[in-house]
Amino acid sequence: MIRLWLPLMVAGMLWAQAPDPAYAPLDRAYAALRAKQYDQAITGFQQAVTIAPARAAIRKDLAYTLLKVGETVAAREQFAEAMALDAADDQVALEYAFLCYETKEPRSEEHTSELQSH
Numbered sequence: 001m002i003r004l005w006l007p008l009m010v011a012g013m014l015w016a017q018a019p020d021p022a023y024a025p026l027d028r029a030y031a032a033l034r035a036k037q038y039d040q041a042i043t044g045f046q047q048a049v050t051i052a053p054a055r056a057a058i059r060k061d062l063a064y065t066l067l068k069v070g071e072t073v074a075a076r077e078q079f080a081e082a083m084a085l086d087a088a089d090d091q092v093a094l095e096y097a098f099l100c101y102e103t104k105e106p107r108s109e110e111h112t113s114e115l116q117s118h
Helices: 002-015 023-034 038-051 056-068 072-085 090-102 109-116
Strands: none
Touching: 023 038, 023 056, 038 056, 056 072, 056 090, 072 090
């Protein structure tokens, strides 16, 4: 019985996931977003971006929240970052292109080539 239990325990430890370091600020950000406290939500998303800068989904949620408070230029920048991290997300590419048009900002060559590759 011990021979069966020991390998299962070891396998369970190997598959155990480390806690998400961005969980706490994201939890606060989403709670603030639900309460329509957009400035607090933005702060939480910004803290999460600092902790996990390579997670495109966090930048995307930050960008949408920035749009809610009218920060179109900052939202465009976050969509650009999200697009650089996840070029397969067509929704992010469309949001970025639309905000470039809205803010009269020409798309960079790098981002234009990402849009054309889809």
